[in-house]
Amino acid sequence: MEDLAEDFCRELIGRNLLQPCDFLGDLSDVAGNYCKMHDLLRSLAHSLISDESIFLGDHEQSPNTNPLSKLRRLSMVNKGERLEVPDVLKQQQCLRTLLVWRSSEIKMVDNELLKTLGFLRVMDLSNTSLESLPDSVADLLHMRYLNFDRTKIKKCPSPSDASCLRLEGTPLTHVPKGIGELKDLNHLQGFVIGHDDRRDDEGCDLKELQSLSQLRFLEINRLERTQPAGVPVNSSFLRTLILNCGQLEDEVEAVAIQRIDKIYNELSPRSTHLHRLEILKFFGSGFPRWMMSTSLHVSFPNLTEIRLSSCKTCPQLPPLGLLPQLKSLHIWNTGAIKTIGPEFLGPRASSAATSFPMLEELEFWWMSNWEEWSFGMVEGVGEERRGALKLLPRLTKLELIKCPKLKALPPLGLLPELKSLHIKTAGAIITIGPEFLGPCASSAATSFPKLEYLEFEEMSNWEEWSFGMVEGVGEERRGAPKLLPCLTKLKLDYCPKLRALRPLGLLPELKYLSILLRFDASRFSSH
Template sequence: MLPISMQDLVNLRHLDIRETKLNEMPIGMNKLKSLQFLRYYVVGKHEGNKMRELGALAHLHQSICISHLENEARMSDKDGIDLLDLYWSSNENENIVDFQNEKDIPDKLQPHSNLKELVIRDYKGITFPDWLGHFSYHNITKIRMTGCRNCRMLPSLGQLPSLKHLFISNFSRLEIVGAEFYRDDESCLETPFPMLEVLSFWSMSCWKEWHSFELNAFPQLRELTISRCPMLRGDLPNHLPSLRNKVLEGKHSVESAIEVTMNAFCCVLIHPRSNF
């Protein structure tokens, strides 16, 4: 733990506590109003070290990772934050999860539209908040989502106009990737994933189907990785004009399903442990 007198460092501008084993932040962090860089924040269980303490830190910028979010769920006014890393404890008992409360947490953590990179780790809810994938987040270029084991549906990330890198892993209950991945009821982009260059799926143990309804999707996709998705079969995107590299690991049906149209296909990278 950090010393309880941390709140007296009113001129402190930079606090980097990455790679530590802190259980929670000390009480009174909201008094450090000069703080500009705070890479890591651990939400506590008691009043005085909750998420609301960050609300008073108006000068934060660059990036921040918020851990132990299950202890509580305002980031919307932090226009200087480029990277937001939302992290739930991975060792929580998932059999007693309050799913509505889990969804309320990221709802309250809606970031400013200036955000450029987003990481979501070990989220325990069933569905994602409405802001995730909304086209108003026109600056987001990278998203990483991992360990969201209760989610059965991906958010509509195809409506993010500047998204270039997307990494999805360990969605152990997701079985189908469908139309919701490309667009939602408020969609405004005619071409889903217009700028996406790198797309990776890892360790999706129950993923069976990828319904590719959007023939014009992924016009800029250069790299596609599908690894450790043993149940995936057929009906994958079959028109990827910019694809250069693909990494496939799994059954031969995945390989045969991707009949890719490419302008200048350079190489196929097969994982060393593949069954091809």
């Protein structure tokens, strides 16, 4: 059913009836994405469902409805600590969807109210102060979707037929045993695993997930509290997997590192449908074996998005360049990494191999010990140019933020589709020269052929930026059209030691130049 719904969503997007809010041009995975529609279409939709759907604002308590109509959907703003539904709707006993907006004061839901909403299928109480639910929530036999994201709920509700349970950002310390009985569950978010010593009831372990074979979205928190059980994540339908440890301590005992290594190695996802993978606050000795494998592209042929965040103890990145469909890669706060080189691209089976063939967006943030970034190309100029065409051929956006020890930049000018480049707080860089542009194999070569936006920010030790052209004015002008031919916006923010800029007038499309006043004007000149 979910696959059919996604097909319908893709068709609506293809016909421009829906517009994804965050769209990279990929319709392969629409699950979990927010969409919007044109105001005219929205008005039409409202008119078509006017007898079945209603919105109650801040001061509307009694809806003006046709007594013969059967309302199915209620969106409301609730003032006060108790959730209140108008009597006229409770009497109809036909409400299917209840959505609460801008109602942060709600703390409780009455048992009697839930009894009158026996046909409810969707209930969204996210972003409220809800602390608990009555036990009668388990009697809502038709309930399919429960959203308690960012509430204060401390006990996990468990309606028997729920297919989506969202608990992200709650103070839950554990989920009692029994989650494995929700056989139809396909979306489990904010799932806290393991036992809490402060509670009498026993918490869930990884074995309970074995019976949840329909899962498409799975987020597991506090993985360090569980024990190795030889249990892989075996849902063949899984599209999104988020693995999260608790708060990372500065010092971790060797026994804890060995245990978390074993837990993650045994998790080994077995879904070729996986689109999104996040590894958060992992403190093992290195990324799991199933991520470091040279057959990564075979195990995850459809993976499009990866986030690696606060994996502070992993000294080497996986060979992610092997992934054939990867479009978005975010690497944040991996403090143990000092060098990124050919191992990141993956072994090349032949001269025709391509690393990161579909990657469009790449971010490195808070890489506190990162010193060297190498593409690992052949030193010969001609070979390097031929190799570059097979590296990151679709990358359009690159961000290097707070990498204070990075000493030099690779030949980013070779990236054929790069449109946006932002470099911030790379304090170890002193000179940016021809190596940044990439070698020209012939007079027809172009550096940064499609770059439109370039920003350098807080480069505290950067002294020189050279385009590497021949010094003679005529030669320099002949070379200029092949350098940054599409650049329209250049920003330089707090680069206090930068002494000179080469002729910006030779950049044919430059329309916006920002040099903030934090520059030391006495040291700055333009030739």
